[in-house]
Amino acid sequence: xxxxxxxxxxxxxxxxxxxxxxxxxxxxxxxxxxxxxxxxxxxxxxxxxxxxxxxxxxxxxxxxxxxxxxxxxxxxxxxxxxxxxxxxxxxxxxxxxxxxxxxxxxxxxxxxxxxxxxxxxxxxxxxxxxxxxxxxxxxxxxxxxxxxxxxxxxxxxxxxxxxxxxxxxxxxxxxxxxxxxxxxxxxxxxxxxxxxxxxxxxxxxxxxxxxxxxxxxxxxxxxxxxxxxxxxxxxxxxxxxxxxxxxxxxxxxxxxxxxxxxxxxxxxxxxxxxxxxxxxxxxxxxxxxxxxxxxxxxxxxxxxxxxxxxxxxxxxxxxxxxxxxxxxxxxxxxxxxxxxxxxxxxxxxxxxxxxxxxxxxxxxxxxxxxxxxxxxxxxxxxxxxxxxxxxxxxxxxxxxxxxx
Amino acid sequence: xxxxxxxxxxxxxxxxxxxxxxxxxxxxxxxxxxxxxxxxxxxxxxxxxxxxxxxxxxxxxxxxxxxxxxxxxxxxxxxxxxxxxxxxxxxxxxxxxxxxxxxxxxxxxxxxxxxxxxxxxxxxxxxxxxxxxxxxxxxxxxxxxxxxxxxxxxxxxxxxxxxxxxxxxxxxxxxxxxxxxxxxxxxxxxxxxxxxxxxxxxxxxxxxxxxxxxxxxxxxxxxxxxxxxxxxxxxxxxxxxxxxxxxxxxxxxxxxxxxxxxxxxxxxxxxxxxxxxxxxxxxxxxxxxxxxxxxxxxxxxxxxxxxxxxxxxxxxxxxxxxxxxxxxxxxxxxxxxxx
Numbered sequence: 001x002x003x004x005x006x007x008x009x010x011x012x013x014x015x016x017x018x019x020x021x022x023x024x025x026x027x028x029x030x031x032x033x034x035x036x037x038x039x040x041x042x043x044x045x046x047x048x049x050x051x052x053x054x055x056x057x058x059x060x061x062x063x064x065x066x067x068x069x070x071x072x073x074x075x076x077x078x079x080x081x082x083x084x085x086x087x088x089x090x091x092x093x094x095x096x097x098x099x100x101x102x103x104x105x106x107x108x109x110x111x112x113x114x115x116x117x118x119x120x121x122x123x124x125x126x127x128x129x130x131x132x133x134x135x136x137x138x139x140x141x142x143x144x145x146x147x148x149x150x151x152x153x154x155x156x157x158x159x160x161x162x163x164x165x166x167x168x169x170x171x172x173x174x175x176x177x178x179x180x181x182x183x184x185x186x187x188x189x190x191x192x193x194x195x196x197x198x199x200x201x202x203x204x205x206x207x208x209x210x211x212x213x214x215x216x217x218x219x220x221x222x223x224x225x226x227x228x229x230x231x232x233x234x235x236x237x238x239x240x241x242x243x244x245x246x247x248x249x250x251x252x253x254x255x256x257x258x259x260x261x262x263x264x265x266x267x268x269x270x271x272x273x274x275x276x277x278x279x280x281x282x283x284x285x286x287x288x289x290x291x292x293x294x295x296x297x298x299x300x301x302x303x304x305x306x307x308x309x310x311x312x313x314x315x316x317x318x319x320x321x322x323x324x325x326x327x328x329x330x331x332x333x334x335x336x337x338x339x340x341x342x343x344x345x346x347x348x349x350x351x352x353x354x355x356x357x358x359x360x361x362x363x364x365x366x367x368x369x370x371x372x373x374x375x376x377x378x379x380x381x382x383x384x385x386x387x388x389x390x391x392x393x394x395x396x397x398x399x400x401x402x403x404x
Numbered sequence: 405x406x407x408x409x410x411x412x413x414x415x416x417x418x419x420x421x422x423x424x425x426x427x428x429x430x431x432x433x434x435x436x437x438x439x440x441x442x443x444x445x446x447x448x449x450x451x452x453x454x455x456x457x458x459x460x461x462x463x464x465x466x467x468x469x470x471x472x473x474x475x476x477x478x479x480x481x482x483x484x485x486x487x488x489x490x491x492x493x494x495x496x497x498x499x500x501x502x503x504x505x506x507x508x509x510x511x512x513x514x515x516x517x518x519x520x521x522x523x524x525x526x527x528x529x530x531x532x533x534x535x536x537x538x539x540x541x542x543x544x545x546x547x548x549x550x551x552x553x554x555x556x557x558x559x560x561x562x563x564x565x566x567x568x569x570x571x572x573x574x575x576x577x578x579x580x581x582x583x584x585x586x587x588x589x590x591x592x593x594x595x596x597x598x599x600x601x602x603x604x605x606x607x608x609x610x611x612x613x614x615x616x617x618x619x620x621x622x623x624x625x626x627x628x629x630x631x632x633x634x635x636x637x638x639x640x641x642x643x644x645x646x647x648x649x650x651x652x653x654x655x656x657x658x659x660x661x662x663x664x665x666x667x668x669x670x671x672x673x674x675x676x677x678x679x680x681x682x683x684x685x686x687x688x689x690x691x692x693x694x695x696x697x698x699x700x701x702x703x704x705x706x707x708x709x710x711x712x713x714x715x716x717x718x719x720x721x722x723x724x725x726x727x728x729x730x731x732x733x734x735x736x737x738x739x740x741x742x743x
Contacts, residue, residue, distance in 0.1 A: 071742070071743060072743055074742070074743055075740050075741060075742055075743075076741050076742075076743050077735070077741065078731075078732070078735055078741070083743075117677060118676055118677035119676065119677050119728050120728040120729070120731055120732040120735075121728060122727065122728060122731040122743075123741075123743045124743045125727055125728075125731075127743070187458065187459070190462050192462065192488075192489060192490070192491055193459065193462075193489060195488070195489075196456070196457065196458065196459060196489060197456050198456055198458055199454070199456070200456075220458070220460060314651075316651075316654065319650070319721070320447075321447045321448075321449070321718075322721075324447065324449075325449065325715060325718045325719055326719065328449070328715060329715065329719065332712065332715075333488075342481070342719050345477060345480070346477060346719075346720055346721070347473075347474070347476070347477045347720050347721070348649075348651040348720075348721060350477075351630050351631055351632045351649075351651065351652065352632055352651075354629055354630045354632055354633050355473070355629055355630040355632075356629075389496070389497070389498075390499055391476070391480050391497055391499070392476075392477065392480065393477065393480035393481065393484065394480065
């Protein structure tokens with residue numbers, strides 16, 4: 001076993017030799033480091049997700065912390081022996097760290113990257129998981145020209161950008177203690193994209209003002225971005241900012257304070273995704289022979305209403321996370337009636353009637369109205385189904401009045 | 405004293421080396437890094453929540469989807485979600501079957517084929533000849549399936565490996581395999597009767613492959629209009645066996661049976677090590693031979709491989725991809741990986 005040669009200043013020499021033995025030794029080191037790191041560092045850091053320490057996710061809790069925020073500035077290709085560098089950008093962290101085309105990143109913070117068995121451990125995800133509190137991490141790199149292995153420390157602290165600030169209440173707005181605050185950066189390049197979130201984090205409800213911080217991923221040049229916030233409880237948006245606040249720039253840290261008001265008072269249309277969840281009211285969307293009474297119970301929270309629909313339409317209790325999936329949908333700007341249409345058009349319900357369009361349209365009618373369709377109504381339903389080209393979601397959406 | 409210290413140090417070094425070697429060997433043998441548990445995260449969508457769909461441009465125009473009925477509802481959600489961000493795009497969905505969807509892609513009457521089984525090398529070769537370039541097939545999610553038998557069938561588990569499958573043909577096979585439940589459990593000479601969906605569907609082909617292994621299942625399979633109908637038939641058939649979704653498996657008269665996987669599985673999906681009861685679902689597209697992708701096709705695939713696209717599948721009780729699986733599909737598409 002020979003000593004590895006020392007790379008430039010940023011490279012820390014390690015004791016393994018070139019060749020296959022070196023690879024095995026590196027793998028051993030990586031595995032052992034992983035085991036030890038696992039013991040030393042339980043996954044609590046993952047809980048902070050894409051936000052500041054203390055951030056919590058109530059509906060969906062992302063695993064890697066701040067993915068996309070830590071970039072080396074390289075193009076890569078995954079392989080069973082690591083992540084191969086195929087391009088290094090000029091003026092990047094990778095360049096200053098001494099990475100070169102042809103190098104292979106074997107491990108990040110002691111954890112192997114690339115294909116390990118059948119699974120892919122992505123370099124970007126691993127960087128996000130393994131950076132320490134000072135935003136630095138050590139890469140284990142096999143040099144492409146010499147085959148030497150070396151530890152390469154990388155310091156990201158000056159390379160990340162964030163948006164931070166405080167969330168205020170307008171004085172009247174309240175959020176129950178079990179609610180959550182969501183802050184997000186949205187792409188507002190086109191009006192149609194007002195609900196396209198690029199990064200978001202959730203924070204527990206608390207006394208206003210509440211501090212927040214979002215670490216920004218790399219954002220597209222030429223796009224415009226803004227930040228907004230809302231408070232959620234029971235699957236309903238109860239507080240929100242009146243409109244997104246534009247970000248002046250994305251290449252430097254920014255301070256943006258936001259004021260939340262009661263959602264019902266803002267009058268923002270449901271298409272923004274920031275409106276309170278509306279209940280279907282008014283006449284059916286399509287005129288014809290089919291009267292549909294699909295009004296959800298006003299006394300139910302959206303989450304409870306979804307539970308009730310799953311039980312009533314699918315004849316079983318909700319499965320693990322099933323309600324969470326639909327609540328996540330609501331929080332992304334969809335209406336409660338679209339959730340109802342989604343459940344009624346499910347493959348499960350279609351399967352229950354043996355994939356028979358005739359039985360299906362009659363069953364949907366029965367579930368919505370509590371009675372069987374008359375022959376004329378059945379014919380109308382069948383016509384609508386065919387007009388929707390058999391796409392059940394479209395068929396059911398035509399029966400349920402849209403939320404306001 | 406010095407000698408004792410020397411031996412103590414030597415002993416400590418030996419123990420340390422053993423621990424290192426043991427840990428390394430265990431890790432290498434398991435093909436894992438020794439850190440992350442192999443099981444899926446608690447909520448499969450949780451780790452995807454930060455993989456937002458980030459459009460690069462506003463696109464418009466038609467996009468034609470065709471294929472598997474398993475993916476039909478997911479595709480309807482995709483269309484709805486995609487058109488919210490790109491209102492001038494028009495997505496149409498032709499619900500046919502995997503076979504027909506693939507054919508539509510090859511005939512260029514569809515832009516995206518929805519597939520509920522893997523495409524064979526022969527099918528890819530034929531398509532490549534016709535199109536002048538190979539279609540690219542990527543996984544988009546999974547359908548979690550369970551094996552079911554009649555409730556009075558006492559079989560405890562179904563031994564399985566990818567070569568031989570689980571079901572015997574009874575003659576001339578090595579290793580020998582069974583053709584009646586007698587061989588697997590105390591059920592007197594009841595013939596195994598496999599129930600599935602109709603031929604032509606990806607669901608049926610996947611069943612045939614798992615049941616019969618590489619050689620395929622030589623015996624008859626009773627076809628049904630739906631998986632629910634197949635499940636009902638098994639509930640009425642003492643020798644019945646089928647592979648169904650979670651909803652159908654909960655019907656009365658049925659019992660779920662686990663697979664006993666004899667050897668490691670060479671996964672169908674790049675970047676994935678899921679067991680075979682997770683049936684991969686795919687889309688196929690025909691990327692350009694050179695130059696950039698058509699923007700609306702690229703945006704659509706990007707949407708499918710994002711959190712909202714995966715949430716759409718979960719809304720129809722399908723299983724989303726993991727982060728690693730998504731990254732691997734993007735790599736398969738030849739998209740640059742910038743890190």
